[in-house]
Amino acid sequence: MFIAIGFMVLGTLFGFLLRKKEFKNISKIITLLIWFLLFILGLEVGANPQIISGITSIGIEALVITLAAVTGSAVAALLLWKHINNRRKDFHEE
């Protein structure tokens, strides 16, 4: 399962070691691979009648998870923002 992450670590190391070299086509290759893989994902979803018939509930579920994720991260950002500003105030008062 962790094999894909292993490849990313390997790539990062490679990229860092060869940082004087420029890889011009790398973003094109990334885009092509993403197109290919998402095409396959579409293929799998399209060929699965259970998913197609339940696409409304899948969409609603996706939206609910997104709202939770977005709200959670926004609240966390607010707490950090307040914390940083409070410390700034303390600093000025000292």
Place this chain on the structure above:
Amino acid sequence: MKSSIVIVSFFLLGLLFGHFEIIPISAVDNDLSLFALCCLMFCVGLSLGNDSNMLKRFTMINPRFYWLPVATIVGTLLGCAMISFLLPGRSIMESMAVGSGFGYYSLSSIFITEYKGAELGAIALISNIFREIMALLLAPLFVKYFGKLAPIAVGGATTMDTTLPIILKISGKEFAVISLFHGFILDLSVPVLVTIFCAF
């Protein structure tokens, strides 16, 4: 925005091809997609490691802002964990795996499809597209109610590219490097966290 539309088009094209059995699903075996995924991850790593200017710029950030990616990750995961109790048939781990996409819909949906099947993969794709759209459209609202860091946190893994322009406009130009740093860390965390939550 244009590149996002192209990416989604490829998904929709696959959807049509699969639905009308133009290409039989058996033609694409699992090894091929895993191989493509590994190539993709190698290239992603290569492009991140190769960008030495990026790493240099990160040293200029005020250390207090190093906590922002942590806040985004913890906040997102807590939200997803809590909401999973309202979703029948969806486990905490599955909900957090979807949330761990942080708006990086292409990569997270590919990973989740590989590990958990096409249904959760489709949820991850749609959910993370929603996240990017919200980050783009609702940034002014987030600034107003949740402070200047909120558009960056909501943008998740996209704050290095697609949502960067809107963040600079809404939160201010002084947040450029923080936004880049945040996107960089979140980009790296997506495959790691998604894999961890899919393992359970």
